[in-house]
Amino acid sequence: MDLLSDVIAVTRTGEPRSAKITWTTPWSHWFGPVPAAAGFQVILHGRCWLLRPGHAPLELREGDILFLAHGQGHTLADSPPGAEPRATATRTVTLCGAYELDPARAHPLLRTLPETIHLPARLGVDLRLAVDLLSAELTEPRLGTDALVPALLESLLVYILRTWFESPDEPATGWALALRxxxxxxxxxxxxxxxxxxxxxxxxxxxxxxxxxxxxxxxxxxxxxxxxxxxxxxxxxxxxxxxxxxxxxxxxxxxxxxxxxxxxxxxxxxxxxxxxxxxxxxxxxxxx
Missing domain, CATH: 1.10.10.60 (Homeodomain-like)
Structure with a gap:
């Protein structure tokens, strides 16, 4: 038995979606909420800031992964509010995506996840590999890309959740506490x-x-x-x-x-x- 695999199998539905986006300063983009979905943002190159009402701005650096367990809206921007404009244009590349979930069968393990999970680049060699493979397929589609991308997105979801549950840096709460x-x-x-x-x-x-x-x-x-x-x-x-x-x-x-x-x-x-x-x-x- 692998509880995490069971949870994903019963909760996931539809086809996962993803896109690779290049941003050039100055930029800011609002990603609207997606009900009955979980989303992610991966910083492939450069850096940016996560902006959410009621929260301090969070800097995201190259290799960082953001997982939005409940599909909440958020803004990514090249700088926090009030920052001085950068003297020269800089480029940031992000990989975003979403997983459709069936709310009627949502496992409590997923329901009790924090709204935002931030995984720094230093965590998870296998997670980094999944990101690199997915990025390569989206950058240069080849024979079999249409079959590979959904499979890589499914793998990325498993690696994100596994890394968070196993991370010694994360406090053991909720289902993380139960699984440990x-x-x-x-x-x-x-x-x-x-x-x-x-x-x-x-x-x-x-x-x-x-x-x-x-x-x-x-x-x-x-x-x-x-x-x-x-x-x-x-x-x-x-x-x-x-x-x-x-x-x-x-x-x-x-x-x-x-x-x-x-x-x-x-x-x-x-x-x-x-x-x-x-x-x-x-x-x-x-x-x-």
Missing amino acids: DPVIAAALRAMHENPAEPWTVATLASSAGLSRAPFARRFAEKVGQPPLTYLTWWRMTIAAQLLRDTTAPLTVIAGKVGYGSEFAFSAAFKRQFGVSPGRYRRARDLQS
Whole structure:
């Protein structure tokens, strides 16, 4: 089980988008908010400033990456407000992009990310490599570029999130704290590897090597909800994906997510999504 891969697989939708832009001083550009999306900015050459209402200007240098987890609007500019104009023209090259997310299936790991994640250039050799490959394909398209760019964008998203979660410079809060806790990580791994298992708080605690009550408290504190609440949410999220992407019968889907009958599964699904599995599937078919 790789929880981060699972999270991206169930949340991502549509095709990611990107563009490479060259700016020459003086310049300033407002990037409007993009609902149900996560965006990024990579400084390929030069430097610029991130400007946001209510926040101090943030200088971004060559190689820095900015990840906007909730698609909020922002401004990039060649200098902060009030700065003296530069005597000579300078050039800045940025790589921007966005990932479309399904708000109905947004994993709490993504929902609880900070609005803005700043990754300095010194972090992540693999992250830098992904940026370089993507930049090269956008600069000089060649045979296979149309296939490579979406794959490289998907890789970049994984590297950005992995680098942030593993960075020793970032405070361990929210899901970063949960994933760094071996007990909680073991329980999450068990749920993600075997969602159809008839898990109880006791069996999850045992798989994580802790007694029931301390485990339940620790899980709720780190994850933000009780173990079985998260398990039900994850099962229903998998079920929604199967309903959307496959033609598997409801009885088969029910079994894959731990329900012994179609009736029990349908009732749980309706509690989560407000509609029956059949209506959910039909609605998705009409949208595609």
